[in-house]
Amino acid sequence: MTSKSSSSANKFFKAQHILFGRRMACTVISFLVWFFTFPVGTSLILLQDRAEASYRIDMLSSFLGVRSWTFVFTAASAFVLAIEGVSWLFSRQKVDFYESMPIKRNKRFRAIWINSFLIWLIPFALFAFGTSAWMAAGGHLTTMVLTDTAAGLLRQALLFITVYAVTTVFALLTGNPVTAVALSFIFNIYPSVTSFLGRWLLEQFLVTDPTGAGILLARIAGWLTPLGNYYSFQTDYTGETTAVILRHIMKKTLPGDIRNLVLFLVFALIAAFLFRRRKNEMAGVSLAFPVTVPLIMILLLVPGMLMTGLVVGTILSGFSADRFVIWAVIMVLIGMAANCLIEAYIEGDIRFAFRRFWAFILAAVLAVGIFGAVFFDVFGYDTYVPSPDSVKGAAFLHSQREDFWRLRTTETYDEETYTAALVTDTEDILELGRTGQKALIDRDKNMVQTDGWEMYISYIGKNNRIETRHILVPTDIDRELMNRLFADPAFREDLYPGLGADLSLCTNVSWNNIFSYENVLLAEGEKASAYAEKVLAAYKEDLEEADFDNISDGKISGMLQLSCTAAEDTGGKEFREYSLPVYRSFKKTRALLKKKDADMSAPDPDMIGSIEVSYYRDGRQIGRTYEDAEKIRQITEGLAGTDMFYDIPFENRDEKGISVFISWKKENPEEYYSYTFRKGGIPAFVAEDLELAR
Amino acid sequence: MIDIQSVSKSYEKTRAVQDVSLTLEDGQVFGLVGTNGAGKSTLLRLIAGILVPDRGKILVDNEPVYDNPAVRENIFFISDEPYYYPGSRAVDMKKWYRDMYPSFDTDRFDKLIKDFGLDPRRRIRTYSKGMRRQLAVICGICAGTRYLLCDETTDGLDPVMRQALKSLLGGDMEERGLTPVLASHNLRELEDICDHVGLLHQGGILLSQDIADMKLGLQKIQCVFEGEAPAEIPGLEVVSHEARGRLHTYVVRSGREEAETVFSQYSFVFYEILNLSLEEVFILETEAVGYDVKKLIIG
Numbered sequence: 001m002t003s004k005s006s007s008s009a010n011k012f013f014k015a016q017h018i019l020f021g022r023r024m025a026c027t028v029i030s031f032l033v034w035f036f037t038f039p040v041g042t043s044l045i046l047l048q049d050r051a052e053a054s055y056r057i058d059m060l061s062s063f064l065g066v067r068s069w070t071f072v073f074t075a076a077s078a079f080v081l082a083i084e085g086v087s088w089l090f091s092r093q094k095v096d097f098y099e100s101m102p103i104k105r106n107k108r109f110r111a112i113w114i115n116s117f118l119i120w121l122i123p124f125a126l127f128a129f130g131t132s133a134w135m136a137a138g139g140h141l142t143t144m145v146l147t148d149t150a151a152g153l154l155r156q157a158l159l160f161i162t163v164y165a166v167t168t169v170f171a172l173l174t175g176n177p178v179t180a181v182a183l184s185f186i187f188n189i190y191p192s193v194t195s196f197l198g199r200w201l202l203e204q205f206l207v208t209d210p211t212g213a214g215i216l217l218a219r220i221a222g223w224l225t226p227l228g229n230y231y232s233f234q235t236d237y238t239g240e241t242t243a244v245i246l247r248h249i250m251k252k253t254l255p256g257d258i259r260n261l262v263l264f265l266v267f268a269l270i271a272a273f274l275f276r277r278r279k280n281e282m283a284g285v286s287l288a289f290p291v292t293v294p295l296i297m298i299l300l301l302v303p304g305m306l307m308t309g310l311v312v313g314t315i316l317s318g319f320s321a322d323r324f325v326i327w328a329v330i331m332v333l334i335g336m337a338a339n340c341l342i343e344a345y346i347e348g349d350i351r352f353a354f355r356r357f358w359a360f361i362l363a364a365v366l367a368v369g370i371f372g373a374v375f376f377d378v379f380g381y382d383t384y385v386p387s388p389d390s391v392k393g394a395a396f397l398h399s400q401r402e403d404f405w406r407l408r409t410t411e412t413y414d415e416e417t418y419t420a421a422l423v424t425d426t427e428d429i430l431e432l433g434r435t436g437q438k439a440l441i442d443r444d445k446n447m448v449q450t451d452g453w454e455m456y457i458s459y460i461g462k463n464n465r466i467e468t469r470h471i472l473v474p475t476d477i478d479r480e481l482m483n484r485l486f487a488d489p490a491f492r493e494d495l496y497p498g499l500g501a502d503l504s505l506c507t508n509v510s511w512n513n514i515f516s517y518e519n520v521l522l523a524e525g526e527k528a529s530a531y532a533e534k535v536l537a538a539y540k541e542d543l544e545e546a547d548f549d550n551i552s553d554g555k556i557s558g559m560l561q562l563s564c565t566a567a568e569d570t571g572g573k574e575f576r577e578y579s580l581p582v583y584r585s586f587k588k589t590r591a592l593l594k595k596k597d598a599d600m601s602a603p604d605p606d607m608i609g610s611i612e613v614s615y616y617r618d619g620r621q622i623g624r625t626y627e628d629a630e631k632i633r634q635i636t637e638g639l640a641g642t643d644m645f646y647d648i649p650f651e652n653r654d655e656k657g658i659s660v661f662i663s664w665k666k667e668n669p670e671e672y673y674s675y676t677f678r679k680g681g682i683p684a685f686v687a688e689d690l691e692l693a694r
Numbered sequence: 695m696i697d698i699q700s701v702s703k704s705y706e707k708t709r710a711v712q713d714v715s716l717t718l719e720d721g722q723v724f725g726l727v728g729t730n731g732a733g734k735s736t737l738l739r740l741i742a743g744i745l746v747p748d749r750g751k752i753l754v755d756n757e758p759v760y761d762n763p764a765v766r767e768n769i770f771f772i773s774d775e776p777y778y779y780p781g782s783r784a785v786d787m788k789k790w791y792r793d794m795y796p797s798f799d800t801d802r803f804d805k806l807i808k809d810f811g812l813d814p815r816r817r818i819r820t821y822s823k824g825m826r827r828q829l830a831v832i833c834g835i836c837a838g839t840r841y842l843l844c845d846e847t848t849d850g851l852d853p854v855m856r857q858a859l860k861s862l863l864g865g866d867m868e869e870r871g872l873t874p875v876l877a878s879h880n881l882r883e884l885e886d887i888c889d890h891v892g893l894l895h896q897g898g899i900l901l902s903q904d905i906a907d908m909k910l911g912l913q914k915i916q917c918v919f920e921g922e923a924p925a926e927i928p929g930l931e932v933v934s935h936e937a938r939g940r941l942h943t944y945v946v947r948s949g950r951e952e953a954e955t956v957f958s959q960y961s962f963v964f965y966e967i968l969n970l971s972l973e974e975v976f977i978l979e980t981e982a983v984g985y986d987v988k989k990l991i992i993g
Contacts, residue, residue: 014793022779097777099744101794102766280744281705290706 038127081116082167162226165267175285195221207444229256294359305335305367393422436471482548542586557600638681701750710736712897725888734877742771776830797838885972
């Protein structure tokens with residue numbers, strides 16, 4: 001009896017049947033993962049407190065749609081199945097077997113491709129929608145959950161096929177499983193790794209770089225890394241990953257979907273092309289396309305050498321030319337060793353270690369060139385100051401910089417609102433920028449001792465282009481310039497973010513950012529909100545009356561922490577908190593706070609359990625502990641205060657380097673806090689006890 | 695008919711097959727001989743459509759074979775290292791081949807498996823090397839293809855199995871016009887199976903001829919002359935002449951009757967015409983074209 005001729009459809013189903021049987025392990029794992037994710041995960045959520053129904057819905061929605069680890073599993077599934085899917089090309093035995101069968105090559109390729117997708121899709125869809133149906137039966141299903149589930153499936157399906165296509169391309173370039181896994185893995189994360197290296201390089205050598213230049217690299221990396229197109233949101237949202245936020249992300253990552261779709265199409269076409277061109281006799285070799293060997297070598301060696309340079313850079317500091325030569329030589333030598341090892345691996349013979357030496361030379365020139373360009377700042381990044389004609393304003397940020405960047409990348413960022421809050425005196429802006437950048441270069445590159453306050457300046461161009469630089473405002477800067485800038489409300493808003501926010505609560509008031517006055521705080525409600533508004537109004541008035549000289553003398557009395565109502569764009573879930581320094585000259589604020597027993601002149605000695613002072617001399621530690629209330633008062637009065645940016649400038653510190661540990665009584669959350677004396681602030685009894693005169 | 699036209703194939707810098715032209719007629723058993731690395735496997739893989747020639751073309755029944763399922767349905771390739779799915783059993787492979795080859799004969803498969811004493815439910819990985827080869831041959835025979843390409847298939851088989859294979863091939867050739875192509879580095883194994891032999895060396899074809907023609911065109915005469923041996927044998931082309939004491943061995947290019955007529959003119963103490971083995975024929979023929987073939991074939 002002979003079998004009947006099989007139709008194409010029959011052959012397809014038979015091929016799928018055989019493939020599922022052969023890939024049973026992958027199929028079972030996929031079923032198990034999605035089973036535990038959907039039905040089991042949902043059951044666990046439903047078992048939680050019934051009172052929090054809305055919370056449960058949020059959690060269910062996130063479980064069924066966009067849990068971040070499920071993206072990772074989807075990408076990993078695609079990676080493994082893609083490698084497994086083309087692994088027959090790595091064995092001559094298998095090639096002889098499959099390629100002699102009466103089936104079109106591209107049909108077999110497609111069959112494996114579809115089978116891989118089904119191994120992922122069937123359990124995902126089955127359990128996700130099965131769980132939805134179960135929830136509907138139990139009255140838990142909402143439209144939001146259902147749409148999130150559907151959107152999650154579509155998005156992850158796109159991620160799967162994109163990672164699959166990228167992995168297939170790099171697996172097809174190779175001829176053995178080890179190289180296939182290594183190369184596919186490297187090039188799946190290559191954009192992100194090179195972006196990381198690039199940003200590291202820029203941050204290491206461009207002293208004024210606030211990762212502004214690196215942001216472009218990070219974005220490009222995100223575009224070229226399938227998973228990166230969905231994981232970028234983690235830099236945007238750091239709060240709770242509630243369904244509302246996740247829904248927002250899903251809406252926002254539509255460009256990520258488009259980028260992945262483009263990536264998929266490009267890599268699928270390349271994969272199809274490579275599969276057609278790949279010679280079967282290349283089974284078992286390292287790289288199936290000899291022409292790609294130098295390209296791959298260069299792509300691996302350049303970042304490899306840069307990484308070496310950066311690691312060496314953490315050991316050798318300094319920006320001199322001779323340092324660069326040492327760097328370059330080490331980079332090249334290590335790169336050459338790596339090149340020889342890779343060549344020996346590709347050729348399977350150490351004698352061919354220098355076979356394509358020209359590729360190494362090219363890689364070395366590129367690596368040293370890139371390294372040198374950044375090292376010597378060939379493009380003048382650090383010294384860049386825009387021309388006066390091209391700038392319409394600037395923003396100065398010192399502590400809420402992340403908020404700034406976050407706002408720029410979210411839907412809520414309003415260009416007009418932001419622009420309205422700019423400092424617009426171009427001449428003063430550029431003068432501060434020039435001085436600040438120079439001071440930073442002097443300190444970090446030229447090793448000139450320079451004291452000052454670190455800030456970020458963002459030049460906003462007339463074309464709305466934003467260039468941000470890290471600057472150091474030197475303590476000897478022209479005070480008139482700073483006073484002029486300080487008189488601008490926009491500048492003050494930058495230094496003290498939150499002044500314009502809708503503040504509703506005082507969340508903390510502390511002495512010198514150390515000691516919290518618990519009794520100042522009021523519970524949530526109208527009264528608390530009114531109090532917060534009153535404090536803020538007083539603070540604004542004090543700030544109006546102050547100038548830069550007042551606030552830059554290091555005389556901070558305490559810190560005020562205020563929070564605003566939850567932002568709408570976070571679905572009412574994310575609160576923003578702002579810290580405002582209260583200077584000694586801020587009489588109105590201090591008077592208001594004093595009414596609530598928050599006297600910022602010094603911490604209440606009654607709250608302090610003990611103070612320990614210690615001092616190292618001649619290799620031994622001399623220490624004393626004080627519990628007497630009067631001595632504690634005298635010590636606290638002598639402690640150094642933070643400056644306008646909550647730091648203690650060196651010139652304000654006592655040069656002896658005496659450490660002061662405050663041990664609070666039980667009400668205070670901090671048991672210990674390390675501090676230091678201000679210049680001339682060491683009480684006489686401490687000096688005597690520590691034998692400072694000897 | 696398999697028509698190989700000026701085919702060349704290189705692996706990077708190694709020339710595996712070089713300008714080979716051959717015609718494999720239907721209904722013949724074609725033997726492909728050569729040393730290891732001579733290009734036999736490459737040529738078979740080219741014929742099976744696994745590899746693409748760098749130059750030249752291969753036509754099977756006037757159709758290109760590469761990526762052509764219609765043609766491949768008529769070709770079965772038994773690799774020198776047959777592949778089976780991990781964990782598969784003979785019955786699994788039967789299902790696979792049944793789905794792939796429209797003429798696969800499942801009843802015959804079951805019968806042959808039984809006849810060869812193979813357990814169809816046992817995992818193939820537990821089979822011996824010879825059993826795996828037997829299974830490959832059974833799959834190939836039952837696929838019902840017109841061409842069966844065997845790469846060193848006879849090497850792992852014992853004499854009984856070789857005889858069985860010969861019998862199976864003979865039966866299929868007679869019944870359905872099967873054309874087997876057997877590649878081996880061992881001439882002795884092919885001698886009693888093949889009708890036509892091609893000798894490959896360093897990727898090129900040295901010789902391709904019907905075995906019967908080769909044998910018929912050469913005669914080996916051993917004799918002891920009465921008195922002095924003649925300096926030459928006029929009227930015959932002497933391919934080789936060897937003398938050990940008074941015993942002379944001649945190989946002449948002629949028919950048997952013609953040789954007998956010429957040699958009847960001389961007086962002998964002892965005289966006989968012997969059959970040449972395929973190996974001897976090959977050695978003589980290839981030496982005639984300038985190759986020291988003893989080094990190439992006799993293992």
